[in-house]
Amino acid sequence: MRNEDTNESPVCTVCGTEEFGDCGHLVADLDITFSECEGGALYERLFDFTTALEIVFAANRSQDFQSNFGFYARILGGLWHEVQDDAAGGPENIVVTGPIFLKLLIELLRDAGADEYQGPVIIDGGPGNSTSCMLYFSKNPETTIQEAYRSSCRGDLARRRRHPQRGSSGGRR
């Protein structure tokens, strides 16, 4: 794994080590090319995120996205479009995965305060076979994941986002 611009190893944004797999700050190691989580605190909790979504989708209540997921409703709408044909068969027939799901995870992690290592990060896999990665860190990855999970369920951050810069862009009178 290397930073494609500098050819150096990526480092933890919290403590600066290249051994970021062991320093305890890794929130998520995401493979963007194959839309997979490869490591970090999210890896252990990924099942919680997919299960929550699969239950909502299986209940066939896509209108709930607006009230329960707020800002994320648009991304979830795209995800719903992918799984709706399978949803009638129950949660076990739904597989939440792929690029839209990864995009949702990235939004959740960012909003929960995870720090993104400024890439581009790639893993060389021979000619034409490199994969791109994104790395997220925080001082307490468990807390960050819990925060991301809670906001995915309650839409807290959605409410906050509705007025992101309130008052700071005044002067239109």
Ligand SMILES: [Zn+2]
């Ligand atoms: Zn660290």
